[in-house]
Amino acid sequence: AAVLRRRRDSSPGERVGAVFIFDFEAVRTAPRGDGVITRPPAQAALKRLSDDPHPNIILLHATFQDYATLYFLLELCPGGEMWSRTLNADGSKAGIPAPYSLARCWVAELIDAVEHCHAHNLVHRDLKPENMMLDARGHVKLIDFGTSKDLEDSRLNGPEFVGTPEYMSPEAVDSLNAGIESDLWSIGVVAHVFLTGHSPFRAQSPYFSFLKIRRGNAADRFPACLRLSPALGFVDALLRKEPAQRLGAGSRGDLSLLRDTEFLRDEYSNCERRCDRPASRIATLKELALRALGDALAMRKADAIPEKRLAPSAKNLSPLERATLKRYVERLGALQKPHVHKLFFDSPVDARALRSDVDTLSYLGCDFSTEGQYEQPAAFCLMGGPRIGYTDKDQELAQLSRATRAINRLRPPLVFVVGTFATSSENLVLFRKAMARISEAIPVAYVCSLSDAPTPAALDAWEAQFGASFYCLWRKWARFVILNAALMTNEAFADDPRRAKQQRFLDEELEVGKVGQHANFVVMHAPPFRGKGCEGVELEWARKFVQRRVDAVLCGDAEEPETRARITSSDVKDTTKPKKKRPLVCPKGDLSDSSSYEDDSDRDEKITKIVNTPPVSGGFGDDEPVPPGLVFVTAFEAHCDAR
Known part of the structure; x- marks a missing residue:
């Protein structure tokens, strides 16, 4: 526990400090494997750094102890910890991006502090906003050396598996020897947090964060506010899976390569250390204006006068400013509101169709934090593509209108549109307008077809026209992985980087689905296998989906409804055992040991169903209450059914 002590009668020139209380008994009784480090590393590191003080590292004045407690008398930092700078104005929401100018200053001073640590053969191993504080002048102070590693004297070093999950490097996650490169990785994560609001490895549990870290594919999901920013190259160069490939690796005590990036170069004009200049304590006028606009949008009511000044056709905001504003409003929790979201587009039709993000591979308002709780079974709608212009355009539009009316009447929590949408660009405009008639309260996810x-x-x-062609979303405890079938099978995309990106995305999402206890779905135009008796490549796909516990593959390339096809673990000769329902906890120690999740189950075998729907324009007449191209998939807590 940290307790601040300040005398009321202290004079302005009198030195005051903070007392950090270290309870011996609490450390002695802490569970093994929790990454708790005893007092010697922190005490030794702070003493060494205090002998050669640095303006951006907390100063140790003295230590003393009694029978049960060790006390650290440290420099007082009245500015508080940096984590509080990621809160909104009233402190009710966390994960808010910091203004770019302030984030750049803080990262620069963090680099100076870390460089000084490395010059003294110390690796911090727990860099994060909670371990950064601000002094009275607004300069950064690096604190908490309890998990630090001494590269000279290893006798006091703790285990390699230490740190905060979302900030740990791949080598720390794998309990490998961590050097200065681990701190470089954490600097990249901290910069990402300041600029976007959260860690690139944020997940529903520490275990899933570790899975993301081990894959090292953070660059695949950088948000637009980072992709359009000069900080992109800086963050990407630090978040490399191989330690030797990170910017500044191998140069202990010299991080000049980080300072010489486009992101930080201006912070070091006419100075060698950022702390030699006054700290940036207030954002620029433009940044303050953008945040004020974002706060106004967050409080905007649905019946307010429409505005179109934020649309892409407007010239008053640059693409980076628009992306920054959009990210800020999203982190405030307001972008999910339809009347706010439509302000960023030229038409309501665009706002309805473009809810999947090409950059983050997610769907607005449908993530684990908001939809990751099971309440009751939910019936999702799978709609076959209308193929406008395929035969009789008027008849096809009439059938599509019937389908949208049925959806508005039945009000499913989610609608997937799978299959060919239209045969020409003119007909595609008609299709998008017809789909915009679906209630704004019903999310509509579009799936790209082969044609x-x-x-x-x-x-x-x-x-x-429709946003990302592959992405992931959550709805009512069910998890859906939407794929682009053309990227998987069409040789025209052999050299397109999106093919490899989708494969990395799919591998990561299937690995997450294998461990979770929710219902898992893959949604794509054509199934990669057709049921029993598949061979070759189809058999490989079937085995992968069954082993990764995919409950159903939802498709839209049939001419008649198909809801009974399925494939089992015995069909693909899969001998791995199904999973029992277990809480999502992080196993201790080596993550390669997945025995915490392997056990016998009441189910004899794993089953993956294939649900295929025909075009919604295939039926005729108005006597049917629901067009034949609508299939409803009911997701239960851990399985599904279709009708």
Whole structure:
């Protein structure tokens, strides 16, 4: 516990400090494997650094102890910890991006502090905003050396598996020897937190964070506010899976390569250390204006006068400013509101269709934090593509109108549109307008078909109309992985980087689904296998989906409804055992040991169903209450059914 002590009668020139209380008994009785480090590393590190003080590292004045407690008398930092700078104005929400100018200053001073530690053969191993404080002048102070590692004298070093999960490096997660490169990784994560609001490895549990870290694919999901920023190259160069490939690796005590990036170069104009200049304590006028606009949008009511000044066609905001504002409003929890979201688009039709994010591979308002709780079974709607212009355009539009009316009447929590949408750009406009008639309260997710995007140029046009062609979303405790079938099978995409990106995305999402106890779905135009008796590549896909516990593959390339096809673990000769329902906890020690999740189950075998729906324009007449192209998939707590 940290307790601040300040005398009321202290004079302005009198030195005051903070007392850090270290309870011996609490450390002695702490469970093994929790990454708790005893007092010697912190005491030795602070003493060494205090002998050669640095303006950006907390200063140790003295230590003393009694029978049960060790006391550290430290420099007082009245500015508080940096984590509080990621809160909104009233402190009710965390994870708010910091203004760019302030984030750049803080990261620069963090680099100076870490460089000084490395010069004294110390690796901090727990860099995060909670371990950064501000002094009275607004300069950064690095604190908490309880998990630090001495590269000279290893006798006092603790285990390698230490740190805060979302900030740990891949080598720390794997309990490998961690050097200065681990701190470089953490600097990249801290910069990402300041600029976007959260860690790139944030997940529903520490175990899932470790899975993301071990894969090292953070760059695949950088948000637009980072991709358009000069900080992109800086963060990307630090979040490299291989330690030797990180910017500044191998140069202990010299991080000049980090300072010489486009992101930080201006912070070191006419000075060698950022702390030699006054600290940036207030954001720029433009940044303050953007945040004020974001706060106004967050409080905006649905019946307010419409505005269109934030649309892409407007010239008053640059793409980076618009992306920064959009990210700020999203982190405030207001972008999910339809009347706020539509302000960032030129038309309500665009706002309805573009809810999946090409950058983060997510769907607005449908993530684990808001939809990760099971309440009751939910029936999701799978709608076959209308194929406007395929035969009789008027008849096809009439059937699509019937389908949208049925959806508004039944009000499913989520609608997937799978299959060919239209045969020409003119018909695609009609399709998007018809789909915009679905209630704003019902999320609509679009799935790219083989014929809608046969070439990379066609896929670019499709993503401009409907957003990401592969992404993940959560709804009512069910998890859906949407894939682009053309990227998997069409050789026109052999050299397109999106093919490899989708494969990395799929591998990561299937690995997460294997451990979780929720219902898992893969949604794509055509199934990669057709049921029993598959061979070759189809058998490999079937085995992968069954082993990764995919409950159903939802498709839209059939001419008649197919809801009974399935494949089991015995069909693909899978001998791994199904999972019991277990809480999502992080196993101790080596993460390669997944025995915490392997056990016998009441289910004899794992089953993956194939649900295929025909085009929604295939039925005729108004006597049917629901068009034949609508299939409802009911997701229960850990399985599904279709009708």
